[in-house]
Amino acid sequence: MSLRTAVAAPFHEEGGREMGESAFVVALSLDRDWFSPDQAKRLVDVAASEGLLSRTDGRVTAQFDPQAVSIPDGFRPDESILQARSTFERVLGALVDGGEDKQSAVASINTLQSELGVTIEAAAALYAHRRGVDIQEEARNARTEL
Numbered sequence: 001m002s003l004r005t006a007v008a009a010p011f012h013e014e015g016g017r018e019m020g021e022s023a024f025v026v027a028l029s030l031d032r033d034w035f036s037p038d039q040a041k042r043l044v045d046v047a048a049s050e051g052l053l054s055r056t057d058g059r060v061t062a063q064f065d066p067q068a069v070s071i072p073d074g075f076r077p078d079e080s081i082l083q084a085r086s087t088f089e090r091v092l093g094a095l096v097d098g099g100e101d102k103q104s105a106v107a108s109i110n111t112l113q114s115e116l117g118v119t120i121e122a123a124a125a126l127y128a129h130r131r132g133v134d135i136q137e138e139a140r141n142a143r144t145e146l
Contacts, residue, residue, distance in 0.1 A: 004069055004097065006034065006077040007047045011066035018061040034077055042082045049084055051137045091124040091138045098133045 010027035011017060021044060028040040035043060044060060047053040053060045085093070095105045105127070113123035121138075128135045 002075075002077045003043075003047065003050065003081040003093075004052060004064065005071055005075060006043060006081060007052050007062065008064075008066035008069035009071055009075075011062050012069075012071060015067075017066060018059055021055065021058050021060045024060050035079075035082075039079070039082055046082060046084055050090055087121040087138050088124050091121070091128050091133075091135050094133050094135050094138070095124075095128055095131065098131065100131065100133075 010024045025037055025040040029035050029037045048055055051063055096102050109124045109127050112127055113120050
């Protein structure tokens with residue numbers, strides 16, 4: 001959730017879904033003072049790898065509706081969002097963002113993994129699919145990892 005929220009924040013200020021990458025970095029580093037400029041650039045990399053942003057010709061485009069994301073008062077992202085997450089972590093994040101309880105989801109995924117004898121990523125993708133959570137990119141990654 002916090003990665004999506006951090007990515008949405010600069011777009012809230014601009015009111016659109018696309019902006020210059022340098023303006024995005026400035027919004028996160030200088031305007032909001034959440035990250036150093038290098039960390040803000042890293043956030044762009046992580047967000048792009050997770051499908052939240054696309055990059056073209058020095059511009060970034062949100063691959064979700066940033067205006068639909070609520071930014072709580074006093075929100076400040078943790079530096080841990082600057083690390084790339086595994087397929088399992090991304091699926092679990094999507095489940096939690098969709099309203100699932102994290103511990104219950106992990107327990108159910110572990111049970112499914114044991115029953116089917118598949119990787120944790122494949123079990124998580126199947127569990128999310130059964131719950132109606134859109135995880136197409138993560139499912140492709142899980143399939144590749146099989």
